[in-house]
Amino acid sequence: MDELIIAGQFNGPADSGNGGYTAGLVASRLAAAAGVATAQTAQVTLRVPPPLDTPLRVTAAGHGIEVYAGGQLVAEAAPVELPDDPPIPPISYPDAVAAATAYPGFVDHPFPTCYVCGPRRPAGDGLRIFPGPLPDGRTAAPWLVPDGCTEVTVWAALDCPGGWAILAPGRPYVLGRMAARVERVPPAGTACVVLGEVVATEGRKAQVRTALYGSDPAGRQRRRELHRLASARSTWIAV
DSSP, rough: OOOEEOGGGGSSSSSSSSSHHHHHHHHHHHHHTTSSSOOOOOEEEOOOOOOOOOOOEEEEOOOOOOOEEEEEEEEEEEOOOOOOOOOOOOOOHHHHHHHHHGGGGOOOOOOOOOOTTTSSSSSSBOOOOOOOTTTOOOOOEEEOTTTTOOOOHHHHHHHHHTTTOOOOTOOEEEEEEEEEEEOOOHHHHHHHHEEEEEEEEEETEEEEEEEEEETTTTOOOOOEEEEEEEEEEEEEEEE
């Protein structure tokens, strides 16, 4: 079919692609293969750490696609339906700002230059989404949407807040699988809230889900309530 390249700036660990960004990029190629404008709901499985700045071959595979680095399968994607779970309840933007002050990654971060949640990324470079703990065990982070936000950016934003719901000091996790649905891409400058929560754990694997909320950009709602813009369910694996 074609090729894709994960640019070096979109790393998670220092030498491989951020899982959510990579999954979103692969999902966008799935949409292109299906001849539709957006990925709707897609599931992406990462088989190995996605290499950076490397041409990756995209091929059709059944109803989905596969992505290869040489002969090594890197990722695969297919359409999927997300479970009809109750939505993660939103919190206010000021409450998310307060939660982020206790972001554990400020003190101990396995991948401090991560494109999404790395505190060593300067403003305007990474997304700088810093999920802090809530009293009920969820995570929450504020996010001011940057210029040029796309569906791929939204997939990335849905990634790390779920991981930080399970991450513990001395035991890093990485994304293994992600299924997401983007209902609307927020315009630049939108004040959003990203939430994560653990669904289940089994051995080295954890099932988490995340949601992105933002205000109505057209101002149709007088009180500017938060509306769900995207949601995801993911599998994280301890390394």
